Amino acid sequence: INIVVLPGDGIGPEVTAQAVACLTELSAERDLGLRFSEHDFGGVAIDRHGLPLPEATLEACRNADAVILGAVGGDKWNDAAERPEAGLLKLREELGLFANLRPARVLEALQDVSPLRPDISKGADILIVRELTSGIYFGERSSAHDAASDVCSYTREEIERIAHVAFRAAEHRRHKVTSVDKANVLATSKLWRETVTEVAKSYPGVELEHMYVDACAMVLITNPRRFDVILTENMFGDILSDELSVIGGSIGLLGSASVGSGGPGLFEPIHGSAPQIAGLNVANPAGAIASAVMMLEELGLGDSGRLLASALETTLLEGCRTSDLGGDASCSEFGEQVRENLR
Amino acid sequence: INIVVLPGDGIGPEVTAQAVACLTELSAERDLGLRFSEHDFGGVAIDRHGLPLPEATLEACRNADAVILGAVGGDKWNDAAERPEAGLLKLREELGLFANLRPARVLEALQDVSPLRPDISKGADILIVRELTSGIYFGERSSAHDAASDVCSYTREEIERIAHVAFRAAEHRRHKVTSVDKANVLATSKLWRETVTEVAKSYPGVELEHMYVDACAMVLITNPRRFDVILTENMFGDILSDELSVIGGSIGLLGSASVGSGGPGLFEPIHGSAPQIAGLNVANPAGAIASAVMMLEELGLGDSGRLLASALETTLLEGCRTSDLGGDASCSEFGEQVRENLR
Ligand SMILES: CC(C)[C@H](C(=O)O)[C@@H](O)C(=O)O
Ligand SMILES: CC(C)[C@H](C(=O)O)[C@@H](O)C(=O)O
Numbered sequence: 001i002n003i004v005v006l007p008g009d010g011i012g013p014e015v016t017a018q019a020v021a022c023l024t025e026l027s028a029e030r031d032l033g034l035r036f037s038e039h040d041f042g043g044v045a046i047d048r049h050g051l052p053l054p055e056a057t058l059e060a061c062r063n064a065d066a067v068i069l070g071a072v073g074g075d076k077w078n079d080a081a082e083r084p085e086a087g088l089l090k091l092r093e094e095l096g097l098f099a100n101l102r103p104a105r106v107l108e109a110l111q112d113v114s115p116l117r118p119d120i121s122k123g124a125d126i127l128i129v130r131e132l133t134s135g136i137y138f139g140e141r142s143s144a145h146d147a148a149s150d151v152c153s154y155t156r157e158e159i160e161r162i163a164h165v166a167f168r169a170a171e172h173r174r175h176k177v178t179s180v181d182k183a184n185v186l187a188t189s190k191l192w193r194e195t196v197t198e199v200a201k202s203y204p205g206v207e208l209e210h211m212y213v214d215a216c217a218m219v220l221i222t223n224p225r226r227f228d229v230i231l232t233e234n235m236f237g238d239i240l241s242d243e244l245s246v247i248g249g250s251i252g253l254l255g256s257a258s259v260g261s262g263g264p265g266l267f268e269p270i271h272g273s274a275p276q277i278a279g280l281n282v283a284n285p286a287g288a289i290a291s292a293v294m295m296l297e298e299l300g301l302g303d304s305g306r307l308l309a310s311a312l313e314t315t316l317l318e319g320c321r322t323s324d325l326g327g328d329a330s331c332s333e334f335g336e337q338v339r340e341n342l343r
Numbered sequence: 344i345n346i347v348v349l350p351g352d353g354i355g356p357e358v359t360a361q362a363v364a365c366l367t368e369l370s371a372e373r374d375l376g377l378r379f380s381e382h383d384f385g386g387v388a389i390d391r392h393g394l395p396l397p398e399a400t401l402e403a404c405r406n407a408d409a410v411i412l413g414a415v416g417g418d419k420w421n422d423a424a425e426r427p428e429a430g431l432l433k434l435r436e437e438l439g440l441f442a443n444l445r446p447a448r449v450l451e452a453l454q455d456v457s458p459l460r461p462d463i464s465k466g467a468d469i470l471i472v473r474e475l476t477s478g479i480y481f482g483e484r485s486s487a488h489d490a491a492s493d494v495c496s497y498t499r500e501e502i503e504r505i506a507h508v509a510f511r512a513a514e515h516r517r518h519k520v521t522s523v524d525k526a527n528v529l530a531t532s533k534l535w536r537e538t539v540t541e542v543a544k545s546y547p548g549v550e551l552e553h554m555y556v557d558a559c560a561m562v563l564i565t566n567p568r569r570f571d572v573i574l575t576e577n578m579f580g581d582i583l584s585d586e587l588s589v590i591g592g593s594i595g596l597l598g599s600a601s602v603g604s605g606g607p608g609l610f611e612p613i614h615g616s617a618p619q620i621a622g623l624n625v626a627n628p629a630g631a632i633a634s635a636v637m638m639l640e641e642l643g644l645g646d647s648g649r650l651l652a653s654a655l656e657t658t659l660l661e662g663c664r665t666s667d668l669g670g671d672a673s674c675s676e677f678g679e680q681v682r683e684n685l686r
Contacts, residue, residue, distance in 0.1 A: 073527060085527040115463045115564050136479075136495065141530035146499045148534040152479065153492035182578075184416060184428040187484035191491040214585035215615075221458050221564060222589050235525075239582055242557035246565050272558075 004064040006041035010273025011283035012070020018285035018335030019292040042072030042084040052087025069268035074275040096260035099165040100130040102241045106248045109317045113249035124224035129166040130237025134158045137234045154188045163199040166231035170206045176228035180216045250324040255290030267291040281330045284322040311341035347407040349384035353616025354626035355413020361628035361678030362635040385415030385427040395430025412611035417618040439603035442508040443475040445584040449591045452660045456592035467567035472509040473580025477501045480577045497531045506542040509574035513549045519571035523559045593667040595627030598634030610634040624673045627665040654684035
């Protein structure tokens with residue numbers, strides 16, 4: 001099993017190193033046959049090759065069984081012709097990764113670091129299903145000196161396929177989908193609501209509710225337990241999933257999977273490259289490790305995935321915490337502790 | 344002084360009635376000469392006239408010194424040719440109300456109802472300055488059976504004028520502007536960032552920082568005290584201001600002012616029409632009353648505004664609470680208590 005690793009920028013390399021070390025350990029113990037190869041991507045690829053997604057990197061990803069990504073971006077490349085983020089968008093598009101899955105759970109052991117009151121956050125367990133290869137991220141852009149525009153568009157088919165992902169996920173969870181849009185204003189949102197309502201008919205066991213994005217931004221904080229699966233378009237998903245991420249205590253805890261129809265998936269923590277703490281060995285590798293768990297599941301190695309997930313959870317329960325969680329474990333100490341718990 | 348009142352839909356009529364009663368009281372006591380006239384707007388105007396913003400209503404607003412709005416919308420009009428919300432957008436556009444000011448403060452007396460931990464929410468005091476007449480709300484739309492699109496566009500001039508509003512507001516506050524965009528992806532956001540940076544040069548006493556919208560959605564929850572004035576475009580402002588609103592305990596507490604360059608301003612609570620509790624006399628009129636305070640300030644009646652603001656705050660400090668704040672005061676009881684405190 002051939003895994004491409006794109007460490008990327010900022011804290012990307014240090015957190016992916018810990019995730020890869022965990023996977024290597026697991027692979028050896030359980031004879032999974034995972035093989036890793038690193039490639040340049042993001043700002044570091046701009047520095048070395050002049051563009052964020054070099055052809056060789058894209059080729060390697062296409063031929064891989066899965067791709068692990070750290071993080072990309074940083075002020076350093078603000079004026080690059082093509083920014084690191086453009087490389088990420090291109091990679092998502094080229095690999096056809098239209099479905100971004102971002103699960104967030106409030107662990108009892110970490111309730112003290114959630115900014116929410118414990119009675120509100122307790123037990124929240126939400127999966128955001130974000131459409132990832134369309135909407136305003138991929139519409140036509142125009143920029144002149146005195147004006148600029150971005151187009152948000154969606155086809156019915158694009159909405160249908162992401163809706164199916166959400167409903168199927170809900171069937172294995174608590175059977176509820178909240179579809180988030182701004183149908184009182186946007187044409188794309190009206191099509192979104194209509195199409196999702198149509199798709200819902202094929203899933204009689206799943207309850208569907210619609211919610212406006214502004215209301216959702218509130219309810220995520222006042223009553224997160226009300227949600228099971230949240231289904232939404234690209235830009236709303238970007239905002240809501242970051243908002244959701246802190247409810248569990250730190251964005252550093254969360255992983256994500258981006259998948260499409262058949263090819264390799266992309267697995268990355270949802271945090272950014274955090275240049276200000278890069279290289280200090282203080283970043284939280286939990287999000288990268290959680291992404292590795294999602295990768296194992298996606299590769300059909302769910303048993304191994306559960307082992308790694310429980311080693312990660314045990315590490316957190318034991319009180320091993322990086323600085324984002326108010327602790328003083330280093331990035332590598334945390335990773336080592338997860339591997340210790342794997343053994 | 345000629346004030347047009349648009350009670351609108353759902354709880355709109357009951358909350359505006361309380362605000363108007365407070366203003367009437369104040370006007371009599373201090374001889375302000377406020378005169379009120381009610382007009383149909385929103386769903387109720389669709390029912391009576393076939394469209395949400397009848398010409399007569401628009402005319403009345405144009406000739407007014409200020410406009411007080413309750414709320415518009417409701418599932419009942421989902422299939423109307425023109426929805427209630429379209430009337431609101433049209434009214435904003437026709438009156439040139441490009442600046443929407445949404446202040447939120449966490450009152451110590453209400454900290455127990457904030458979903459955030461008290462150590463996090465304590466003392467937060469934020470003003471969101473939202474651009475209100477451009478962006479994806481006002482771009483071209485297209486809808487076909489199988490696809491739809493919405494265009495987000497901004498001109499440099501549109502960004503400049505709203506940026507000036509934010510910087511001027513910051514000069515009377517804590518001298519900090521956080522400009523929120525998605526400049527790592529959107530062309531409009533790049534223009535936004537560039538233009539705001541330019542405008543900032545005229546305000547050497549105000550600190551400017553830039554933040555991505557996804558990061559802002561997080562920091563609002565993890566560290567709200569970090570913000571003074573948040574400056575952002577229309578859609579991001581819609582989402583972030585609703586998110587912010589609950590930090591103080593309830594969206595029912597907050598008012599807003601929409602102003603432009605010269606004509607009458609529009610003053611409305613930021614909550615919606617809440618059809619499920621309409622007519623029950625349980626809605627919180629505090630947001631409508633807070634909007635009336637902002638109207639008085641805008642009309643140059645700041646002294647009267649401060650009196651009303653302090654009567655409102657005293658009412659909350661005394662523990663008078665509607666159901667959204669866990670209390671059992673009715674809408675009219677709360678309003679009456681504010682008037683009692685005015686006397
Ligand atoms: C880096 C950026 C382009 C990206 C996005 O907006 O999709 C990130 O915020 C994310 O959520 O994965
Ligand atoms: C009713 C709706 C059109 C409106 C908006 O999105 O601007 C509302 O949510 C608001 O924030 O005032």
